[in-house]
Amino acid sequence: MGLFRDRLRGWFGRYEIEDPRPIAAEAPYTFYLPSENELLAVSPGDLVKLIFRSIPDSSEWGAERMWVIVTAAEGAWLTGTLDNHPLDMPQLKAGDRVTFARGHIIDIDWSEDRAIPPPTAPARREYWDRCFVDDQILDGRLKVEYLYREEPDPPRDGDKYPDSGWRFRCDTRGLTKEEYENPSFSYIAIGKVLNADDSWLPLIDAPVGSAYLRDWETGAFQPMSMHRDDRDD
Template sequence: MHLKHRLYNLRRRLFGSWSIDDPRPIQASAPYTYFLPPPNEIAALRPGDLVKLVIRSHPPSLEWDAERMWVEVKTIAPDGWSGTLANIPSDMPQLREGSLLRFHPFHIIDLLFEGNRGIPPRPARREYWDRCLVDNCVLDDGVPVYYVYREEPDMADENDKYPESGWRIRGDYRDLTDEELEARPFQYIAIGKVLNVDDSWLHLIDSPIGSAWLRNFETGAYEPLDEEGGHGKA
């Protein structure tokens, strides 16, 4: 390890601190891709079970500023829980395996039950990991979805973990020329990533291949386009 890095970690060990992230704001901002354990599973936790927390280093590591680590639950009380760190931190000298942590149930991002207990089944939840093509401006610039259509999937690779949906999502382009629209960059990404920023078209998600819809910003509704209706900027 470089001397500068060693001195930095020494200062972190002697004077640094740590905190536990509250994942609820992340879940609220990314409801279609970031999931937390349901309340019934958290209520079923007992001492000896494992919970995963996001622990943030202050000051941060030179590589990252937080680590997801397992903690063995020790005590459960209305004013807070406690547990011992079950992982060896990768680069967080303020903590070590076995360190005592205090946290609240809302900090938990994952869990593992010890032994076989009659835990109620997890509610069914639809996930949106199938891939689509979307204009970058929808994801990065807050441009609202304007035109959605579904064609025969042709982007998938045989080694892809998730299939290609055929959905194509275009941001509002009413003020663009055809050349400007053609020059727009796009991404091949999970549908859930698009829904996180604009889920106005969610009700159309199961429409068949060949469907096309244009958003009416006056009414908020998506109006279907037929083959004869045409659309110059598909």
């Protein structure tokens, strides 16, 4: 059945190139797009990365990010040839002609043969260092209530990014005692926390030993002792 479905997708399927700007708007601290000046400078010979989505949907992947060699440019629209072999998109193959908008580009690999050097990418801070955070914050159910920064954990085997030392607890006002004492949490990029709740961003460079509790009447974070051992029931 799967093989027959793939054949049908290869014969009759199509694809769309996803607009990445709504994704960047929802995840501004982890999903970065080229600047407007960079997009306008893309020309034949450059490599650009796009998000391809299969129609019908792939059973393996929501979408595939693949490189395209730009061959022609006309205003806001570009044409190129696919420079990757899709993993699960039989209706598309390496070398196929692709037409797309400049706004579809998520990454650029500038050609070394460019007559004009590419514009300098704007400086930006990235937020890939890790932290521990309650899952209710990550999934958007609750906001950050308490955060503190302790000595970072030692690197683990295979870690690409270090521990920041930051720890985040969610709004406890509606939690049961069981939920409070046995939280569901994740060890994840600090940018993921910012995507969900960036109200604490001005505190991000606070030193180890810092701790803050949100005043729910004002929304402001107030300094406090690093560990809370009691809770109003």
